[in-house]
Amino acid sequence: MVSLLDIIGPVMVGPSSSHTAGACRLGLLARCLVGGTPQSARIELHGSFARTGEGHGTDKAIAGGLMGFRPDDERLRVALDIMDREGLDFIFEKTTLGEDNDVHPNTVRITVTRDDRTAVMQGSSLGAGRVLVTQIDGYPVEVTxxxxxxxxxxxxxxxxxxxxxxxxxxxxxxxxxxxxxxxxxxxxxxxxxxxxxxxxxxxxxxxxxxxxxxxxxxxxxxxxx
Incomplete structure (x- = not known):
């Protein structure tokens, strides 16, 4: 059954529920793995995230999520500026995380470091702001x-x-x-x-x-x- 959320999407800042709301939520989940805003992060964008993510604000959304901003937070629009001002070392890269049949096109692998803790999370944005984390530190998981x-x-x-x-x-x-x-x-x-x-x-x-x-x-x- 199709829900109203699937039709109109979530409350958010940005043009795309997949590329902004979902991406922001993936950043929010990744930051939890190190107990707060990471000092550094390597963000590897796959598929559609890599091809059109910058234009749709995926980089801003993930950075904002890593800093604790929610999808409807107006600060997402200037998240990269805030990142630079706070001295955070977030690096964005384009990559291939697998074959198209095996990996969702809106997928990202995020490596986050805070103090002495480093974690690696891979997850996908499924649409309407929904996400699925599929790997944490190399272990297969299903976290929504x-x-x-x-x-x-x-x-x-x-x-x-x-x-x-x-x-x-x-x-x-x-x-x-x-x-x-x-x-x-x-x-x-x-x-x-x-x-x-x-x-x-x-x-x-x-x-x-x-x-x-x-x-x-x-x-x-x-x-x-």
């Missing part, structure tokens, strides 16, 4: 930004999923989806947990304090809905 999300990397130990689920339940947080992936048995496991409610920083910090958790970050809801 429509729900509050916790992402974490932990040692692949028995009972880890149950321990985290119990911790979230104790905090009165309901799990909507939970996806777990690993590259090999006994290695690191990557967990994506979507929640109906917004977790507080204390929940994230409690998860981080678990001895087998390497890192954990909260992705705030940025969805088009």
């Amino acid at each position: 930004g429509n729900l509050n999300t916790i992402v974490l990397v932990a040692e692949d130990v028995k009972g880890s999923v149950a321990r985290i689920a119990t911790l979230l339940a104790d905090a009165a947080l309901n799990i909507a989806t939970l996806r777990l992936s690993r590259k090999q048995r006994g290695g690191d496991a990557f967990m994506v947990i979507e929640l109906d409610e917004q977790p507080g920083e204390g929940v994230r910090d409690t998860i981080r304090a678990l001895p087998w958790v390497r890192w954990a970050f909260r992705l705030d809801k940025v969805g088009a809905a």
